[in-house]
Amino acid sequence: MSKIFEIIKKNIRLLVKSKGSAMIVILGPLLLIFLAGLAFNNSNAYRINVGVYSPTYTDDINSFLGKLSSSQFRTLKFDSEQKCVDSIRQGISHTCIIFPPGFQVSGNATSNVTFYVDYSKVNLVWMVRDTLFSKISERATEISMSLAGTLLQKIEDTISELNARKSTLTELSTSNGQAGQQMLSIKSQLSGLDLSMNTQSFNIEYVRARMSELNTAGLDAINTSRDALSNIRSQTNDSSIIPTIDAALADLSSLETSFSSANATNETDLDTLITAVEAKLDETKAKFDAASSARTNISGQIDAIKATLDSSIKKIALLQSSFNSITDNLQSTSSQSAGAIASPVSTLIKPVTTQSYLGYMFPILITMLTMFISVVFSTTIIITEKRSSAHFRNIITPTREDVFITGAYLTNMILSSIQIVIMLFISIIFFKAQIIRMLPTVLVLLLFIATFFTLLGIIIGYLFHSEETATLGAISISSLLLLTSSVVLPLESMPAYVMKIAKYNPFVISELLLRRAIIFETPLYAIGNEFFLLLGYSLLMIALIFVIVHFGRKLGIKKEQPLVEKKPKEIPVLELEGLAEKQQSPISSAGTLSELIELLEKMDSEEFARHSKEEFAEWVRSNIREEALAEKILKTESKKELEQEFKSAYEKHLRKIEELKQKIAEKKKKLYSKK
Structure with a gap:
């Protein structure tokens, strides 16, 4: 534990050794959160400049521009369409609206409004377009409500007219029904008329035959009477009656003549009369037949008229049903308000939570700053330690690898925690960030988030060998994670395969x-499976760190110089490669510590006096990078003390090399024994 504490102190001392770099690393994130808070701590997302051009500004245009005049919009009028478009290219306007001449929004014509937008401003263009469209929709809705009101009034008038005409249809239907019944009655009465006539039933021929029979019978009676009188005259003996009989016979003859003459005349007259009666009967029969035929035709026509009336009644019934349906539909429409017709769907957008714009952006900002702080801090700590003069000593010391890694991790976590606490404090106090109630949960999450990005920075520090490349790598990887998140573009706007990969982006998960x-x-406890995924990423980073450090140490020992130089007695010495520029003085010609000691022994007092202690100390800093030895050199008072310090350092290096050889031999033995 004491070793870890010493490593933490060493790392912090190395980090703050350069005061300028320390101020940038420590105060940079604080400045970022302060500026971000000032930038995003407002309720409006943007301040938008809207360029406008129209040959003539009508009342509708002025009404629309009045709706745009708010804290979020500022309208700029231009003299031509080209100037308005150029203002977008020059950054004066965010969008340009071109109204046609005599622009009016009415129901009789469609008015086209042209929008020019800059799609290169991806995050802004959609918001500007949607916001402006909503403003135009407001004016269009007002006009639609006016037109809807007029339409509703027309519908009311139509309903009144339809209701007034419903009684007419009812009367028409009743009249048609009555007419149909009358037609049926007429048809029934016509059908009841007997227009049949049989001329044979008058027995005209029988009358003619009876007349002929009567004539014949009369003549026969006269002839019989004459024959009887003739027989009586011939048989009578009484002469007194003969004259009487003769007179009777003469009368009979006269009667026969008269009867025959009258009979012929009567027969002729009767025949004429009978013929006339037959003609009249035939004429009457013909009329009866014509009347019967006319009755049949009239009955057919009555049936056709009845069918027509029935069809008319059905159509009137359908028309009444249609009128009722139209009336009901119109009444259901007229019962609505003009606003319901103009905007049938009323959208109400409610935020899940009420926050300022900083509140919505705060998770992204705190995640981004935590990522950059953790990655840059840990990368800087590792690179600073690798470039320190004590790096080689750390490699050959018996301290385990996990102690150095733990020390680097805890150092970064301490610094990151301080930064995070300060950022949260500034956000709560100055920008009223609403995180007090969830502060314990937020702190735990930030601890794990900082852990992952710290481990990522440690890996970057071990993979690179110079501060410049390590810093560039840390910034590049952090920027890559940032660009594949929803900070620049929503994940949903990316290609499907990129979106699937980006969902597992540690930055996306942290945010x-x-x-x-x-x-x-x-x-x-209900935060989601993403928490365990981030924990898994951290464990993977730990495993990678141990793999990289294990193989890196082996490579580092092989690449490190000093090497052993051989003297005449073949005594191994430490050779350290000089990193400072070679100067013309004898001291700068020494490349190793043994060479410098040998050069110092050969110097006489006069030549030694031409060199300062600072020159020897600078050689130590530039060639073997031991600040502690350089400090001791500056405290020496004579050449002898200087030689003694160099020889002590040389012997110390030799002992470390011997210890390193022994450790390597022991490790080889253990390795062979395991095999």
Whole structure:
């Protein structure tokens, strides 16, 4: 534990050694959260400049521009369409609206409004477009309500007219029904008339035959009487009656002649009369037949008229039903308000939680700052330690690898925790961030988030060998994680395969966890499986760190110089490669500590006096990078003390090399014994 504490002190001392870098690393995030708070601590998302051009500004245009005149919009009028479009290119306006000449919103014509937007401003263009469309929709809704009111009034008038005409249809239907009944009655009466006539029933021929029979009988009676009188005359003996009989016979003859003459005349007259009667009967029969035929035709026509009346009644019934349906539909429409017709769907957007714009952006900001702080801090600590003069000593010391890693991790966590606490304090005090109730959950999440990004920074520090490349790598990887999140573009706007991968982005997971905790106030036990995924990422980072450090140490020992130089007695010495620029003085010609000691022994007092202690101390800093030895050199008072310090350091290096050889030999033995 004491070793870890010493490592933490060493790391912090190395980090703050350069005061300028320390101020940038420590105060930079604080400045970022302060500026971010000032930028996002408002209720409006943007301040939008809207360019407007129209040849003539009508009342509808002025009404629309009046709706845009709010704290969020500022309208700028231009003299031409081109100037309005150029203002977007020059950054003066965010969008440009072109109204046609004599712009009016009415129900008789469609008015086209042209919008020019800059799609290169991805995060702004959709918000500007949607907001402006909503403002135009407000004016269009007002006009729609006016038109809907007029339409409703027309519907009311139509309903009144239909109700007035319903009685007419009812009367028409009743009249048609009565007419149909009358037609049926007429048809029944016509059908009851007997228009049949049989001329044979008058027995005209029988009358003619009876007349002929009567004539014949009369003549026969006269002839019989004459024959009887003739027989009586011939047989009588009484002469007194003969004259009487003769006179009777003469009368009979006269009667026969008269009868025959009258009979012929009467027969002719009767025949004429009978013929006339037959003609009249035939004529009457013909009329009766015509009347019967006319009755049949009239009955057919009555049936057709009845069918027509029935069809008319049905159509009138359908028309009445249609009128009723139309009336009901119109009444159901007229019962609505103009607002319900103009805007049948009323949308009410309610936020899940009420926050300022900073409140909604706070999870992203705190995640982004925690990521950059943790990655940059841990990368800087590892690189600073690798470039220190004590790095080689750390490699050859018996201290376990996990102690150095734990020390680096705890150092970064201490610094990151201080930064996080300060950022939260500033957010709560100055920008009223609403995280007090969920502060324990937020702190736990930030601890795990900082842990993952700290481990990521440690890996970056071990993978690179120079501060410049390590810093560039840390910034590049952090930027990659940032760009594949929803900070720049929503994940849903990315290609499907990129979105699936981006969902497992540690930054996305961290921001999601903080958003659930800060905005939705989700407790830690219900925070979601993403928490365990982040924990798994951290364990994976730990495993990678041990693998990289294990193989890195082996490579580091092989690459490190000093090497052993051989003297005439073949005594191994430590060779340290000089990193400072070679100067023209004899001291700068020494490349190793043994060479410098040998050069110092050969110097006489006069030559030694030409060199300062600072020159020897600078050689130590530049070549073997031991600040403690340089401090001792500056405290020496004579050449002898200087030689003694260098020889002590040389012997110390030799002992470390021997110890390192022994450790390597022991490790080889253990390795062979395990095999």
